[in-house]
Amino acid sequence: MKHSYTFLCTTLCVILICLFAVTLVHGKDDFAKPKEFGVYVKTEKGLKRIVPNIVFNEKGVLFIELNNPARFLLKDIEFFVIYGKYDLTVLTLNPLLFFQPSPLGKQRYILGKAIAFDLKKRSDDLYTVKPKELLGRGYMALWINDSAWDFIIE
Numbered sequence: 001m002k003h004s005y006t007f008l009c010t011t012l013c014v015i016l017i018c019l020f021a022v023t024l025v026h027g028k029d030d031f032a033k034p035k036e037f038g039v040y041v042k043t044e045k046g047l048k049r050i051v052p053n054i055v056f057n058e059k060g061v062l063f064i065e066l067n068n069p070a071r072f073l074l075k076d077i078e079f080f081v082i083y084g085k086y087d088l089t090v091l092t093l094n095p096l097l098f099f100q101p102s103p104l105g106k107q108r109y110i111l112g113k114a115i116a117f118d119l120k121k122r123s124d125d126l127y128t129v130k131p132k133e134l135l136g137r138g139y140m141a142l143w144i145n146d147s148a149w150d151f152i153i154e
Contacts, residue, residue, distance in 0.1 A: 091144050139151075
């Protein structure tokens with residue numbers, strides 16, 4: 001009787017530890033589907049939306065103008081979420097480098113060397129983007145065709 005009780009307790013503890021470990025590994029990717037199409041940053045507190053910016057083409061130079069981008073602490077960024085119908089074959093994650101001011105004095109930034117990332121399809125119109133490299137502080141953008149979802153990592 002005592003051996004069966006010990007075996008039962010041991011088995012129950014092992015099952016609970018396994019469930020806890022699986023939750024830790026897979027729970028980090030869980031998030032509620034956004035209510036609106038767009039690009040989001042997954043943080044501990046949930047999804048934070050990033051507002052798109054226009055990519056300009058002037059004499060073959062692609063750039064964006066600084067327009068009050070979202071700001072995130074480096075430690076808060078877990079991954080990115082893209083929700084909607086986008087051509088993700090042209091998606092890039094880029095640091096932005098200062099280019100020159102516009103004639104009106106607005107700061108312009110060009111797209112730097114692309115950062116490698118993993119793209120996972122969660123449903124027909126929901127994707128996660130996880131950088132393969134460590135992100136650093138600075139001005140960054142997820143770029144698809146004529147739009148760049150720009151943000152600053154502090």
